Amino acid sequence: MASDxxxxxxxxIFRPIIYxxxxxxxxxxxxxxxxxPDHTHRWTVAVRSAASGGxxxxxxxxxxxxxxxxxxxxxxxxxxxxxxxxxDKPPFEVTExxxxxxxxxxxxxxxxxxxxxxxxxxxxxxxHAWTASGEPEIPPIDVAIKAGPVHSWQYDEIVFHDPYQNFxxxxxxxxxxxxxxxxxxxVPFHLANPGSLDASKGGVPEFTSLMEKEEADRLExxxxxxxxxxxxxxxxxxxxxxxxxxxxxxLAATPQ
Amino acid sequence: xxxxxxxxxxxxxxxxxxLAAGPSQQKKQPTTQTRKPEGISRELYSLIGPSAPSLVxxxxxxxxxxxxxxxxxxxxxxxxxFKNPGRQDSLELRHWVRASTAEDAEYPFAKYNVPSNVFTYxxxxxxxxxxxxxxxxxxxxYLFSVARDxxxxxxxxxxxxxxxxxxxxxxxxxxxxxxxxxxxLVRNRPxxxxxxxxxxxxxxxxFDKEREITRKKYIVSLExxxxxxxxxxxxxxxxxxxxxxxERRFKKERDELLRTIAGIESGxxxxxxxxxxxNLAIDTKKKKNRGSVMDADSPAIPAMPVSAPxxxxxxxxxxxxxxxxxxxxxxxxxxxxPVTKAAHQPAHLRSYKxxxxxxxxxxxITAALAELxxxxxxxxxxxxxxxxxxxxxxxxxxxxxxxxxxxxKVEYDIRVLKTRLGMRESQGVEGRPGEAMDVDEGHEGDVVxxxxxxxxxxxxxxxxSRKQTRRSMSISSVDTSGTAxxxxxxxxxxxx
Numbered sequence: 001m002a003s004d005x006x007x008x009x010x011x012x013i014f015r016p017i018i019y020x021x022x023x024x025x026x027x028x029x030x031x032x033x034x035x036x037p038d039h040t041h042r043w044t045v046a047v048r049s050a051a052s053g054g055x056x057x058x059x060x061x062x063x064x065x066x067x068x069x070x071x072x073x074x075x076x077x078x079x080x081x082x083x084x085x086x087x088d089k090p091p092f093e094v095t096e097x098x099x100x101x102x103x104x105x106x107x108x109x110x111x112x113x114x115x116x117x118x119x120x121x122x123x124x125x126x127x128h129a130w131t132a133s134g135e136p137e138i139p140p141i142d143v144a145i146k147a148g149p150v151h152s153w154q155y156d157e158i159v160f161h162d163p164y165q166n167f168x169x170x171x172x173x174x175x176x177x178x179x180x181x182x183x184x185x186x187v188p189f190h191l192a193n194p195g196s197l198d199a200s201k202g203g204v205p206e207f208t209s210l211m212e213k214e215e216a217d218r219l220e221x222x223x224x225x226x227x228x229x230x231x232x233x234x235x236x237x238x239x240x241x242x243x244x245x246x247x248x249x250x251l252a253a254t255p256q
Numbered sequence: 257x258x259x260x261x262x263x264x265x266x267x268x269x270x271x272x273x274x275l276a277a278g279p280s281q282q283k284k285q286p287t288t289q290t291r292k293p294e295g296i297s298r299e300l301y302s303l304i305g306p307s308a309p310s311l312v313x314x315x316x317x318x319x320x321x322x323x324x325x326x327x328x329x330x331x332x333x334x335x336x337x338f339k340n341p342g343r344q345d346s347l348e349l350r351h352w353v354r355a356s357t358a359e360d361a362e363y364p365f366a367k368y369n370v371p372s373n374v375f376t377y378x379x380x381x382x383x384x385x386x387x388x389x390x391x392x393x394x395x396x397x398y399l400f401s402v403a404r405d406x407x408x409x410x411x412x413x414x415x416x417x418x419x420x421x422x423x424x425x426x427x428x429x430x431x432x433x434x435x436x437x438x439x440x441l442v443r444n445r446p447x448x449x450x451x452x453x454x455x456x457x458x459x460x461x462x463f464d465k466e467r468e469i470t471r472k473k474y475i476v477s478l479e480x481x482x483x484x485x486x487x488x489x490x491x492x493x494x495x496x497x498x499x500x501x502x503e504r505r506f507k508k509e510r511d512e513l514l515r516t517i518a519g520i521e522s523g524x525x526x527x528x529x530x531x532x533x534x535n536l537a538i539d540t541k542k543k544k545n546r547g548s549v550m551d552a553d554s555p556a557i558p559a560m561p562v563s564a565p566x567x568x569x570x571x572x573x574x575x576x577x578x579x580x581x582x583x584x585x586x587x588x589x590x591x592x593x594p595v596t597k598a599a600h601q602p603a604h605l606r607s608y609k610x611x612x613x614x615x616x617x618x619x620x621i622t623a624a625l626a627e628l629x630x631x632x633x634x635x636x637x638x639x640x641x642x643x644x645x646x647x648x649x650x651x652x653x654x655x656x657x658x659x660x661x662x663x664x665k666v667e668y669d670i671r672v673l674k675t676r677l678g679m680r681e682s683q684g685v686e687g688r689p690g691e692a693m694d695v696d697e698g699h700e701g702d703v704v705x706x707x708x709x710x711x712x713x714x715x716x717x718x719x720x721s722r723k724q725t726r727r728s729m730s731i732s733s734v735d736t737s738g739t740a741x742x743x744x745x746x747x748x749x750x751x752x
Binding site for chain 1: 377601603639645655659677
């Protein structure tokens with residue numbers, strides 16, 4: 001219908017997603033079974049909806065995103081056979097084994113109704129546990145096995161401006177599972193919030209709306225600190241300027 | 257009174273008391289009866305009794321209760337010395353207080369000493385926001401000092417305002433300059449609270465000079481009317497009212513006539529009541545009541561509404577809930593941007609739109625925020641609100657960096673001037689320069705050492721320049737090399 005291909009002005013609609021990976025260290029027995037025994041980890045890189053669903057072992061993925069995502073292409077390291085992996089139906093994820101961390105290109109293509117170009121994100125494949133310092137550190141393999149899977153996930157929102165009417169209908173026909181308001185599971189660790197390291201331990205993490213609030217609070221606190229600092233420096237500045245003025249007068253008064 | 261107890265009983269059909277009853281029983285009787293309501297005379301009450309409906313309105317003028325002055329117990333008073341915390345000096349006065357008040361109670365009137373909050377601004381802020389061709393910096397400084405001295409009481413300020421070498425200023429000029437400076441400062445400084453409180457603060461500093469002058473002119477002309485003019489005005493007003501009424505009646509009659517004869521409306525235009533006139537009527541009435549006293553110096557009514565009206569399409573609660581559930585954000589489509597394919601903003605990830613600080617100050621901002629545990633290049637939850645929050649944080653940080661830069665510059669200027677002064681003095685007296693340097697060193701110490709943490713926020717520079725004073729006066733080279741290294745350092749984290 002022609003009326004469907006009309007953009008709805010003044011509307012932007014977004015869909016919360018997460019992308020990232022989960023990695024598990026392999027035992028010697030599992031490694032022996034692999035075609036390439038030098039691989040130490042099995043990992044899964046994925047694009048999912050942000051809220052966690054019924055599967056307790058999985059981060060996110062409550063909603064099926066295929067109503068607006070047509071394809072996700074994961075471009076792996078060139079040393080992998082067939083490094084560009086196209087995933088055309090959910091779940092949008094790739095599971096592989098490997099021994100090293102590298103950047104993965106994730107290209108998200110939308111359904112044709114959207115009339116939008118694909119977007120690309122990068123994800124640094126995370127195999128080794130997070131550290132407090134942020135410096136990468138490779139723990140011995142038995143420690144890694146004991147510590148359990150490593151999670152590295154980034155929350156983001158895909159924003160569509162002025163969507164076509166039919167695309168908007170598609171989107172609104174698939175309601176979003178919102179993030180839970182209470183913390184039930186560990187917090188997903190993120191480098192921007194190193195303080196969450198301890199809270200991130202102990203199982204499969206889950207994104208909550210508390211995290212947004214918490215980050216807003218951190219930013220606000222920092223802003224307040226900056227403003228206090230600024231007030232202080234402004235008074236210093238005004239004092240110094242006064243002093244400078246006095247000195248200038250003094251200099252003018254002293255004979256050459 | 258003639259009515260005896262027996263009469264009353266017979267009227268009210270109360271059985272006669274047995275004769276055997278002794279006088280003691282007789283005495284008891286009044287207590288068993290309900291009390292006589294107030295406002296009825298005793299005699300009448302004894303006639304009608306409590307069972308009869310009272311026809312009289314029970315309205316006895318109620319007097320105010322006598323105030324309880326606490327005359328019962330004696331109050332002990334003591335003459336005690338007290339200090340007024342509102343005073344700058346430690347003057348001690350004595351006053352009488354109740355002995356029961358606590359010894360260390362604060363002086364109750366101290367809280368009324370509210371110092372007025374007069375803004376201060378730096379040279380840098382002045383050159384950036386406050387330039388005005390009518391006012392020099394010196395005169396503005398003078399205005400602010402007078403305002404501070406007299407607590408922004410404009411009559412006093414205007415009375416005492418005597419800027420040597422300046423043009424004469426009216427009270428409105430002073431107010432206009434003062435409030436415009438305040439507004440600009442509030443607008444340009446980062447605000448600690450939320451946007452609405454900022455808007456309110458700005459609104460509290462609103463001053464429309466033109467409007468104020470017109471208002472005063474109007475009041476003057478109003479006050480200067482002669483009695484004849486006033487009489488004429490009133491006569492005219494009455495005349496207008498009468499004409500209006502006539503016309504209305506005429507229209508009504510004509511309408512009725514046409515309806516009865518032809519069954520149509522007359523089509524005459526409705527008479528529009530002149531708002532201005534009716535307002536004027538109320539105005540004049542009010543003024544008569546108030547005895548034509550008008551406060552010519554009440555603060556001008558803000559011409560703008562307190563908060564700018566936000567133009568929003570009507571949105572019901574149901575719609576809002578629908579939008580929230582579907583993650584929809586509605587904005588008014590910009591009317592200026594032409595609707596073309598090229599103008600369409602493509603789909604993107606929210607984190608693509610993270611605010612980026614200016615390249616020139618970026619290393620310093622990164623360093624300052626890193627110290628507070630914030631990285632501005634990535635967010636855990638890049639939602640719309642958090643991005644806005646980050647934006648205002650970056651704004652605040654940018655202006656902090658800016659202030660620190662100016663402080664460094666001024667400090668450098670101070671040092672240069674001090675050495676120049678020292679050199680001049682050394683030309684006159686032998687052995688002085690060493691002394692001058694000592695002074696300089698001490699001063700530098702107190703600038704930087706005021707607050708260890710604050711100093712460490714972004715200023716690698718002042719720490720360096722402290723060493724610098726000892727060595728030489730060339731500060732600028734250190735500065736540039738410092739930024740060069742940090743810039744190289746931040747290049748790595750280009751990825752968002």
